[in-house]
Amino acid sequence: MPPSLFVEAARLAGVVAFGEQAEFGCGRGAGNCERHPAMRLLADWWTATAPQELRGAAFAAPFAYSDGQYLVAAGYKPSILDQVVKAITRKPTKA
Structure with a gap:
C-alpha cells in the first residue's frame, strides 16, 4: 500500500465522524462503518x-x-484473513 494512501485514510478517520450516532457510525445499522x-x-x-481470488x-x-x-489484531481470525496474510507476505516471483 502506498504510504500516502494510508496517511489519507488516517486523515479521513480523523475528520469524518464515526461515533455511534454519526452518519458512518456502527450504531446506525449493519454495514454502516464500511461506508466511512x-x-x-x-x-x-x-x-x-489484491490477487483476484481475494x-x-x-x-x-x-x-x-x-x-x-503477522497476527490479526481484530480479535477474530476467519480463514480469509489467513489467505490475505499469505498473499501480502509472499515473495514476488521474477517474470
Missing part, C-alpha cells in the same frame, strides 16, 4: 490491487507483526 470514507479508501485500494473487501483488519509472523 477512510474505510472505503482502504477497501477500494485492496479490491483494485478481491471484494468491505472493511480492513489490522495486523501486528510479532516474532516473525
Whole structure:
C-alpha cells in the first residue's frame, strides 16, 4: 500500500465522524462503518490491487507483526484473513 494512501485514510478517520450516532457510525445499522470514507479508501485500494481470488473487501483488519509472523489484531481470525496474510507476505516471483 502506498504510504500516502494510508496517511489519507488516517486523515479521513480523523475528520469524518464515526461515533455511534454519526452518519458512518456502527450504531446506525449493519454495514454502516464500511461506508466511512477512510474505510472505503482502504477497501477500494485492496479490491483494485489484491490477487483476484481475494478481491471484494468491505472493511480492513489490522495486523501486528510479532516474532516473525503477522497476527490479526481484530480479535477474530476467519480463514480469509489467513489467505490475505499469505498473499501480502509472499515473495514476488521474477517474470
